[in-house]
Amino acid sequence: MISLNGEKMPTNLPAEAKAKWIKVMEARSIEEKIKAIEEFLSSVPKHKGTERLREWATKRLAELREELEERRKKKSGSKVSFFIEKEGDIQIVVVGPPNTGKSSVVKRLTGARTIIAEYPFSTLTPVPGMMKHNDVYFQLIDTPALSQGSLQRKVIGLIRNADGVLIVLDATSDFTKDLETLISILRREGILLSxxxxxxxxxxxxxxxxxxxxxxxxxxxxxxxxxxxxxxxxxxxxxxxxxxxxxxxLDDVEQSIFEATVYKPSVIFINKNDLRAPAPNDIEKIKRMLPSTPVIVGSAVTGLGLDKIAPTLYEVLEIIRVYTKAPNAPPAEKPIVLRKNATVREVAKSIHSEFLENFLYARVWGTSVKYPGERVGLDHVLHDGDIVEIHTKG
Ligand SMILES: Nc1nc2c(ncn2[C@@H]2O[C@H](COP(=O)(O)OP(=O)(O)OP(=O)(O)O)[C@@H](O)[C@H]2O)c(=O)[nH]1
Ligand SMILES: [Mg+2]
Structure with missing residues (x-):
C-alpha cells in the first residue's frame, strides 16, 4: 500500500511493473524520465486497485512533458518560457493568491524587474531574482497567482523542483481561507507543506x-x-x-519509491499590514493549519518584516554550510550549501564525481568531529560551518 493525498493506495503491482519503476528512478534527463514513466504505465494492469497510481503517474507525465516543452522554448529563444534555470544555492518559489503582493516582495528582496500592478493576475510568467543571507544565495521566483487555472500546473512544476516555498498572503482579504485553498491545491498534486x-x-x-x-x-x-x-x-x-x-x-518507504508526495518547507508572509493588521485569531488558525511553517507579518510597502524572510527561510530549510579545502590551502570562501544531516559523500559528489570514485578519506574541522582535522569516511554526518578536506587516490 502506498498513501497518496492521505488516502491509502493499494499498489499490489505485478513484479514486471515494479521492476519498471527503477528505470524512472534512474532516469537523469527529463526525456529519459518521460520514456520510463510511459513504459511503467504500459506495464501496470488496469484495474480498480491501480487506478489512483495510474492517475498519479499520468499527471506526473503531463507535468514532465510540459516542462520539456518549456525547456525547448527557452532554448529556441522564445520569451514565454516557464523554465527557470536554478541559480544560487537554494531555489524558493513565491506563491499565493492573486494581488497579494508576491511581485512586490520579490522586487524588494532581490531587485528583480518584475511587474507590480494593482489589478490581479498581473504576473504571467515566472521571474527570478537573487537574495543573499549568511553567504547563502537564495533564488526567489515570482510566479503567477496559483489560482489561475491554466498556469497552475506550471507553477506546481516549479514548486516540485524547488527547495522551498514562500507563501504571500494579503491581510486585507480572507487569508485563512486563501491558505486553506492553496494547501488543498498543492496536496492534490502531492506537495505537502506540513x-x-x-x-x-x-x-x-x-x-x-x-x-x-x-x-x-x-x-x-x-x-x-x-x-x-x-x-x-x-x-x-x-x-x-x-x-x-x-x-x-514501511508504507512511507514504499511511497518514497514513487515520490508520490514531497514535502516542501515553507514560510508564510502576511503582507499589507500597513492597510490592516491581521487578527491574532486568524494567525493562530494559520499556525494550526501548518504547524511547522513560520508566519511573518509585514508589508512590502513599508518594508516591515521583510528582513525576517531570509533568516526564517534559512531556518526552516535546515541548511548547513560546508567549506571545502585542498590540502595545505585555506578553506574556500564560498560554502557548499547542503541540507542538515548531509554527509561527506554529498560534499565529494558536489565537487566532482571523481572525488567520490577515488575517495580515500576526509579530514574535518568543526563541531561534527571530536578533534580538529579528524579523519572520517564517506558516511560521516557534517555540521554547519564544518571544513572538509578530501583525500583521493592517485
Ligand atoms: N498598501 C500596500 N499595498 C501593497 C503591498 N504590497 C503590494 N501592494 C500593492 O498590491 C498590488 C498588487 O501587488 P503585486 O506585487 O503586483 O501583487 P502580486 O501578488 O504579484 O499580484 P499578481 O501577480 O497579479 O498575482 C499593487 O498595487 C501593490 O502596490 C503592501 O504591503 N501594502
Ligand atoms: Mg505578481
Missing amino acids: KPKGRVVIDVQRTGKTGIRVTSMGKIVDGTIEDVRKLLESYRIFNAHVKIYGEVT
Whole structure:
C-alpha cells in the first residue's frame, strides 16, 4: 500500500511493473524520465486497485512533458518560457493568491524587474531574482497567482523542483481561507507543506555494486532494516542509499519509491499590514493549519518584516554550510550549501564525481568531529560551518 493525498493506495503491482519503476528512478534527463514513466504505465494492469497510481503517474507525465516543452522554448529563444534555470544555492518559489503582493516582495528582496500592478493576475510568467543571507544565495521566483487555472500546473512544476516555498498572503482579504485553498491545491498534486513525522530519501546508485545501505537518523515504526531491503528488492532496487529521518513506516518507504508526495518547507508572509493588521485569531488558525511553517507579518510597502524572510527561510530549510579545502590551502570562501544531516559523500559528489570514485578519506574541522582535522569516511554526518578536506587516490 502506498498513501497518496492521505488516502491509502493499494499498489499490489505485478513484479514486471515494479521492476519498471527503477528505470524512472534512474532516469537523469527529463526525456529519459518521460520514456520510463510511459513504459511503467504500459506495464501496470488496469484495474480498480491501480487506478489512483495510474492517475498519479499520468499527471506526473503531463507535468514532465510540459516542462520539456518549456525547456525547448527557452532554448529556441522564445520569451514565454516557464523554465527557470536554478541559480544560487537554494531555489524558493513565491506563491499565493492573486494581488497579494508576491511581485512586490520579490522586487524588494532581490531587485528583480518584475511587474507590480494593482489589478490581479498581473504576473504571467515566472521571474527570478537573487537574495543573499549568511553567504547563502537564495533564488526567489515570482510566479503567477496559483489560482489561475491554466498556469497552475506550471507553477506546481516549479514548486516540485524547488527547495522551498514562500507563501504571500494579503491581510486585507480572507487569508485563512486563501491558505486553506492553496494547501488543498498543492496536496492534490502531492506537495505537502506540513512537515511529516518522518522522511525517507532513496538515492539509487547507477554505478557500482554498493548494495542497499540504510542510514537511519530516526526509526522504522513497523519493521526492520531487513524489511526495507526486502521491499526495495521487490522493486528490483539492489544498489541504493536509503536515508531515514524521524519516524517512518514501511508504507512511507514504499511511497518514497514513487515520490508520490514531497514535502516542501515553507514560510508564510502576511503582507499589507500597513492597510490592516491581521487578527491574532486568524494567525493562530494559520499556525494550526501548518504547524511547522513560520508566519511573518509585514508589508512590502513599508518594508516591515521583510528582513525576517531570509533568516526564517534559512531556518526552516535546515541548511548547513560546508567549506571545502585542498590540502595545505585555506578553506574556500564560498560554502557548499547542503541540507542538515548531509554527509561527506554529498560534499565529494558536489565537487566532482571523481572525488567520490577515488575517495580515500576526509579530514574535518568543526563541531561534527571530536578533534580538529579528524579523519572520517564517506558516511560521516557534517555540521554547519564544518571544513572538509578530501583525500583521493592517485
Ligand atoms: N498598501 C500596500 N499595498 C501593497 C503591498 N504590497 C503590494 N501592494 C500593492 O498590491 C498590488 C498588487 O501587488 P503585486 O506585487 O503586483 O501583487 P502580486 O501578488 O504579484 O499580484 P499578481 O501577480 O497579479 O498575482 C499593487 O498595487 C501593490 O502596490 C503592501 O504591503 N501594502
Ligand atoms: Mg505578481
